[in-house]
Amino acid sequence: MPNTQTDTKTATLSELKLEGRWRVVVLNDPVNLMSYVVLVFKKVFAFDEKTARKKMLEVHEQGRSVVWSGLREKAEAYVFTLQQWHLTATLEPDETH
Amino acid sequence: MKRIEVKLALPVVAPLLDVVRELADGLAHNLAAPLGLSDLEPEDRGAWADELLVAQREEVRVLLGLFDDEFFSEGVVAFDEDNAEIIVRACAAIRLRLREQFLKDLGDEVLESSEVALSVLPEPTRRAFMCYLFLATIQELIIEHLDSSILDA
Numbered sequence: 001m002p003n004t005q006t007d008t009k010t011a012t013l014s015e016l017k018l019e020g021r022w023r024v025v026v027l028n029d030p031v032n033l034m035s036y037v038v039l040v041f042k043k044v045f046a047f048d049e050k051t052a053r054k055k056m057l058e059v060h061e062q063g064r065s066v067v068w069s070g071l072r073e074k075a076e077a078y079v080f081t082l083q084q085w086h087l088t089a090t091l092e093p094d095e096t097h
Numbered sequence: 098m099k100r101i102e103v104k105l106a107l108p109v110v111a112p113l114l115d116v117v118r119e120l121a122d123g124l125a126h127n128l129a130a131p132l133g134l135s136d137l138e139p140e141d142r143g144a145w146a147d148e149l150l151v152a153q154r155e156e157v158r159v160l161l162g163l164f165d166d167e168f169f170s171e172g173v174v175a176f177d178e179d180n181a182e183i184i185v186r187a188c189a190a191i192r193l194r195l196r197e198q199f200l201k202d203l204g205d206e207v208l209e210s211s212e213v214a215l216s217v218l219p220e221p222t223r224r225a226f227m228c229y230l231f232l233a234t235i236q237e238l239i240i241e242h243l244d245s246s247i248l249d250a
Binding site: 029031035039042080083085086088089090 | 128129130131132134135137145149152185186189193196205206209233236241244247248
C-alpha cells in the first residue's frame with residue numbers, strides 16, 4: 001500500500017523544485033584552458049567575446065560564475081550541455097526572484 | 098572548407114598516444130568531469146551519465162582515429178570543421194582524466210601555469226604531463242584557427 005504522506009511530500013518537493021528560478025553555476029577546474037572556457041560560453045550561451053571572457057575570469061578568479069538563470073528544466077539542459085563540454089556545472093535556487 | 102594540417106614529430110608523439118590509449122578504457126566508463134546535479138532522480142542521473150558516456154567514448158574514438166597508419170607514415174594530422182569540435186572536447190576529457198590519474202600530486206597551480214621542471218618528474222608523471230601539454234596545444238591550434246567553424250556549427 002502506498003504511503004500517502006510520503007507520496008505527498010515527494011510531490012511537494014518535486015513541485016517546489018520545478019517552481020521558481022534557478023541559476024546555472026560553472027565551477028573552476030585547474031585543467032580546462034581559458035580559451036576553451038571562453039569558446040564554450042560563446043557556443044552554449046551565445047555570449048559575445050567580452051561577456052564570455054568576463055564570465056571565464058569570474059570562474060578562474062572567484063572559483064565560480066553564474067552564467068544563466070531561469071526555469072529549472074532549461075537550467076538542467078544547460079548543465080547537461082556544459083557537462084558534454086567537460087565543464088563542471090551545477091544548479092542553485094535563484095533567491096533574488 | 099577551412100582545414101589545418103599539423104606536422105608532428107613521430108618519436109615525440111608516439112609515446113604520448115600510448116598514454117591516451119591507456120586512458121581510453123577509463124573514459125569509456127567514467128565521466129571526465131563529475132556529474133553536477135546531486136538532486137536528480139536516480140533514473141534521470143543514470144540516463145544523463147549514459148548519454149554523456151556515449152558522447153565521451155565517441156570523442157576519444159575520433160581523436161585516436163586521427164593517429165592512423167597514414168599518420169605513422171606521414172606524421173601529419175588534419176583538423177577541419179567536421180572534426181574540430183569533437184577533437185577539442187576529446188582533448189578536454191583526456192586532460193581531466195590525466196589529472197585524476199597521474200597529475201594530482203603536481204598541484205593545481207602547476208597544472209594551471211603548466212610550469213614545471215620536467216627533468217625532476219618521475220617517468221610516468223613526466224610522460225603524462227607531456228601528453229597534457231600536447232593535448233592543450235591541439236586545443237589551442239583548433240581554437241585559434243577553427244573557432245568560427247565550431248561556433249557556426
